[in-house]
Amino acid sequence: RAAAHRMDRRFMKPGEDSKHVDKAVKKKCTDVNICFAEKDYENAIKYYTEALELNPANAIYYSNRSLAYLRTECYGYALADATKALEIDKNYIKGYYRRATSNMALGKFKAALKDYETVVRVRPNDKDAKMKYQECNKIVKQKAFERAIASDEIKKSVVDSLDIENMTIEDEYAGPKLEDGKVTLKFMKEMMDWFKDQKKLHRKCAYQTEKITICGDTHGQFYDLLNIFELNGLPSQTNPYLFNGDFVDRGSFSVEVILTLFGFKLLYPDCFHLLRGNHETDNMNQMYGFEGEVKAKYTAQMFQLFSEVFQWLPLAQCINSKVLVMHGGLFSEDGVTLDDLRKIDRNRQPPDSGPMCDLLWSDPQPQNGRSISKRGVSCQFGPDVTERFLEQNKLDFIVRSHEVKAEGYEVTHSGKCITVFSAPNYCDQMGNKGAYIHLRGSDLKPEFHQFTAVPHPNVKPMAYANTLMQMGMM
Numbered sequence: 001r002a003a004a005h006r007m008d009r010r011f012m013k014p015g016e017d018s019k020h021v022d023k024a025v026k027k028k029c030t031d032v033n034i035c036f037a038e039k040d041y042e043n044a045i046k047y048y049t050e051a052l053e054l055n056p057a058n059a060i061y062y063s064n065r066s067l068a069y070l071r072t073e074c075y076g077y078a079l080a081d082a083t084k085a086l087e088i089d090k091n092y093i094k095g096y097y098r099r100a101t102s103n104m105a106l107g108k109f110k111a112a113l114k115d116y117e118t119v120v121r122v123r124p125n126d127k128d129a130k131m132k133y134q135e136c137n138k139i140v141k142q143k144a145f146e147r148a149i150a151s152d153e154i155k156k157s158v159v160d161s162l163d164i165e166n167m168t169i170e171d172e173y174a175g176p177k178l179e180d181g182k183v184t185l186k187f188m189k190e191m192m193d194w195f196k197d198q199k200k201l202h203r204k205c206a207y208q209t210e211k212i213t214i215c216g217d218t219h220g221q222f223y224d225l226l227n228i229f230e231l232n233g234l235p236s237q238t239n240p241y242l243f244n245g246d247f248v249d250r251g252s253f254s255v256e257v258i259l260t261l262f263g264f265k266l267l268y269p270d271c272f273h274l275l276r277g278n279h280e281t282d283n284m285n286q287m288y289g290f291e292g293e294v295k296a297k298y299t300a301q302m303f304q305l306f307s308e309v310f311q312w313l314p315l316a317q318c319i320n321s322k323v324l325v326m327h328g329g330l331f332s333e334d335g336v337t338l339d340d341l342r343k344i345d346r347n348r349q350p351p352d353s354g355p356m357c358d359l360l361w362s363d364p365q366p367q368n369g370r371s372i373s374k375r376g377v378s379c380q381f382g383p384d385v386t387e388r389f390l391e392q393n394k395l396d397f398i399v400r401s402h403e404v405k406a407e408g409y410e411v412t413h414s415g416k417c418i419t420v421f422s423a424p425n426y427c428d429q430m431g432n433k434g435a436y437i438h439l440r441g442s443d444l445k446p447e448f449h450q451f452t453a454v455p456h457p458n459v460k461p462m463a464y465a466n467t468l469m470q471m472g473m474m
Contacts, residue, residue, distance in 0.1 A: 032064075039429055044068040059089040066098040069374070070105070073404075076376025078102040093119055100132070104468060106376050107283040109140045135467045139286075158305040167204040178205055183266040188234075191263060192226060195256040198457055200297060206259060207305070212240045214325060214437040216401035216409075216420040217277065220251025220289070223456040224424055225260065228436060231451055235264045235272045242317060244401040244420065245277020245327035245360075249288035250427055252463040253456070255297050258306065276313035277327040277401070278360040278377075282349055292464035311347045315359045322396045322444050329362035329400050329417075330389050331355055332370065332379045338393050352377070363403060364417045383413040390416060396444070399437065408435025408450045418446060425453035427461040 035044035048065035052058065066081035082099035085092055100115035116133040123129055169177065176190035191201060213232055218225050233239045247261055248254035264272045278284060285291040285307070294303040316326040318338060330336075336355055344356050351357055361378035365371060368382040386398065397416040404426050410419045424434035438447040462469055 036068075039071070039431070041068045041071045045072070057088055059085040059092045059095060062088065063092065063094050063098050066095075066102070070098070070101055073105075074374035075102050075105040076372065077374045079106065079376055093122055097129075100136070102376070104136065104287070107287070109136060109143060112136050113140050132468055139466075157308060158301055161301070162207060162305075164204060164207050167207075169202050169204055173202050175199060175202060176205065177202070183263050185234075185267065188260075188263050188267055192229075192260060195222060195253075195260065196226065201259060203298060203302070206298065206302070211438050211440045212242060212319065214242045214244060214399055214420060214439065215422040216244050216435070217246035217423050218243065218251075218257055219246055219279070219423045219426065220248055220254030220257055220293075220461075221423045221453075221456070222251070222253035222256040222260070223454050224422070224434060224451075225257055227451060227454045228422065228434075232436060232449070235268055237268060237271050240268075240271040240273070242273040242275070242319075242325060244325055244399070245275050245313075246279040246401065247274070247277070248290040249279040249284055250461050250465075251423070252289065252293065252459045252461055254290045254293050262309075273317060274313055275317060275325065275327055276310060276315055276346070276360065278350070280310035280313060281360075282307055287466045287469060289462055289465040289469075292466070296464055311349070313346075315344060315346050315356060316341055318395075319439065320442075320444060321394070323399060323439065324393070324395055325399045326359045327400060328358060328360045328378065328402050329364055330381045330385055330398070331358045331362070334385070334388055335392070336389065361402075364400075364412055364419070366412065383416070386413045386417050399446075404430055404432050405435075406432050408433040409437070409448050420448075424451060 032044055032047045035041065035047065045065055045068045048061050048068065051061045052065070055061070062081045062085035066078045066085065069075070069078035069081060079099060079102035082095050082102055085095035086099065089095070096115040096118045100112040100119070103109070103112035103115070113133070113136045116129065116136050119126065119129040120133045175194045176187050178184075178187060191205075194201065215228060229235075235241045241264070243261055247258050251257070261272075261274055265274055279288065279290070282291075285303070290306075291303050294300075294306060316324060318324050324338075332353065340355060341359070346356065350360055358378045361373070361375060363373065363375070363378075363380050364386070365380040365382050368384040370382065370385060371380045373379050389395075390397065397418060399418045399420060401420055401422075403410075403419055403421065404423075405419055405421050408421055408424065411417075412419070418437070420435055420437050421432070422434045422436055424432060426432055433450045433452055435448055435450045438449065439445070440447065
């Protein structure tokens, strides 16, 4: 609202009538406020963009648009706007806040710390700024410590330190148990009911947990995952599934989601498929809740094991030599082949660039060519890029996830790039539908099925996230 009162004569073009512009400005400010109140960040971005076309030297507009970009997870664009605001007015403190937030979201903790230091120096009595500075400083020191103690020796797996055979299941534990150490359909049904009542699987079972439907991001929304199985049937040899990454983070039932998915993978290894998303990585898990949730419900050792397993998840899957499925999208350079993808060393944390990074992070765009990513990682690719990739690799279309869509799915690039997102009312605030896709027959023509969010226990999203996130930095 403060910005609204500043949209006065600075919003005018030369020769324009002051009263006419003031009236237009007030309406635009009202529209922006309504957009933020209704969480309609796309239109908020649109209105601030229009304002900047009239007055490109207004730091407040850039800073507020940066906030809207943060809410839509366009961290690269948010960082650029916050930086521009500070170029215009180096004393604009909110610009430092926004830039620090953007860098935190991108995992650039040292850069974020520098901006938080600036805020604390200028506003020494700002308690919120102090808390964010202290939390960010803690992360920077933790990262430095981890680097200092890292060894060049071959890292031993967490599995080597586990003694599962001698783990005892206490008499009072009344939950599901493995049958002779094996996952069965009976065990899976009992486990999902057990999780539905917010009960915890015994750690011995958790450590051991051994037409096609494509689902997108689930992000720890366990009760919506159960709804997918209710609507579409449980996985089986005649009802195969492919879940396209981002199983965890944000939603506060990520442990239940991932144990359920891993359980079905063990039960039906040839009919239940899991691909890695950009949130099956250590940096994302540290910030957005999965690490904190695993430590709260189990142990730090358990999180280390999840981290190891995530590194082995496939990055893409080709269906009948016609459809390529990946979490993010296509590549920063032409000429990438399916053989190139098979050769990727995936057992690691993803690099900042290259095919592995692109498979997890890139997004489609409506215009031809490539552009800088709105997220600040990888790139955006146009319909011509998609067309060339499909032609070179003799494919019909790609299916990807990674982006919230109001209808749960979106078909772009003349039908050759499909996005599916399976977390309805994402983070309890976006109001979107969820969707899954059926691919049938020899032509694999996609059929889209939409669904809405179901109630869940009163545990808010991000409950286990990094403290900075919980303090409202988003």
